Amino acid sequence: MTDVRPTGDALTIKPSLWIVLALLLLGGIRMVELGARFAVVYPLATLTAVVLFTLFAVPFWLFLAELDFLEREPVKLRVVAFAWGGLVATAASIPAGAALENLVAKLGSPHLAAEWGAVLAGPTVEEIAKTLGIVAIVLIARAQVNSVLDGVVYGALVGLGFQIVENVVFAVGAVALAGRGDDVQPVIATFLLRGFLSGVWSHTLFGALAGAGIGYQVIRHDRPRRFRAGVAVLCVVGAWASHILWNSPLFGDGLGNGGLALLAVLILKGLPPLLLILWLVRRAHDREADYYTSVLATLRDPELITAGELAALRSGSQRSAARWHAGHRAGRKARSAVRRLQRGQARLAVELSRSAPTGRRRDEIRTQRAILVASGHPEAIAGPWSGRRLASSVGMSGLAIAVVWAALTALGGA
């Protein structure tokens, strides 16, 4: 049994689409009302928060696009997933989270609510609201969810939308709490804390885990229904548990002050779920890559794809290395040709899996191959590690560490 279920690529209009669109509209109205209230009182801070967190979303969006390189999801559906997270899930979670925290105080005690109210209420309502978004995507375009990785991508996008809008709300909330008027400093502090330091192990990650479960439920028809449902529930509960661990007061006071103590808390609470979920995502990605490269391997036509290119196409880092290698050896034109060649090969694999006509795609690939041959770099493969590429990678890693350390120092008081 394969881990990929190829289906037709046409988006058909289903009754559920209208309900999902209505929910998006209602959520949008609610969040625009909230945003307008913020913008009236704190215009500069609101604008700064929106700009910073929108920019923050870009690398996540690009990472997901690269993860989804082989069988890319339609832009419309990706936007719907993002909008569900940012408009519907947030609009439902704000009143629901407050109500659930109040219920903890009423049924338990104010002490219990102070210690565990937000820890339990936030993850419970937010993970449910986000998971409903992934289910909504399946309902309106089940044919588009044809691997576990697709579930991961939609789940991560729902989570990303939620994360961005929630961060904007938190940032403007911090401005109001600071009581210094329309001041951007609390926005910057929120950006450092919720963006740089906790942005990686947040809703995007939890959403990806829940999405993997829903994806498994949808595609693995070779497994008994109960087993599939069990896996889906386990993944959603895993997302909930990871969220609770992150929100929990665990190590709240235990590791002292300063940047190193803050880093230790972040690693202890965030790293285990991050590694587990990244491992699952990698596994889902590799299975999808195995499927599509095996489809391409049946062509046995080196003008369309060589053995070296098949290996490069399997992994994001190898695809990137192949583009870099082409640029380094034969210039920008060759680099662009490799990117278009890889995109064409991926689309060809999807069309072959769907038994769709492939003539146009083959022509596109041959055109890019001709450009590569003419530029003296005929094969889109990753070259050996060069000193320049190593220096570039080390430099970027160093810059990332410096930025994180600066954020830790600013927030941890090191």
Next chain:
Amino acid sequence: MNLLAAIGVAVALTGLAFGLPALDRALPADRPVRADEPYPIAAGVTVIPPPGAVLDVTGTRPGDHEGTALFRIGPVRYAIAVQPFEGSLAAAAARLRQRITGTPGYQVTGGQLAVATGSGIRGLQGGYTAPGRGGRYAVYVTDRLTIEVTVSGSELDLGRTLPAVEASARTIRYRR
């Protein structure tokens, strides 16, 4: 089937957005509180509640470093918030005034008066108005903490309860 499933999603979402708040509103939030012994708010700050006050658990979150307590005396809302604070009393008062006026329709009225609790914590107090409501605030600073007191209700109710609330505010104490 597709439509039914989508309706199920919408119902589940409605349950979250409206069902949980409805359940919250259906359950009482008030708890009796003794008016003859200090109530611990947070970070070592205590207050003796006014006679006849009840504790509203939805606005009460005790803590080791910061926290809030919300009392209700009939329709009057009496809230105390304790937070870590590095700054002067004037800065703390300016911050609270800014937060009050940051709410649309809220305006601070008149100047501020110096006040002190029975245990000697110095503070500033003032008043504000909101649509259909009036309010008083007081802010105290002690040992890197700010203690913010806000009282709100209709002017008639405030007039009746303010003496008891002010007496309660004077019982605010801080023990490290």
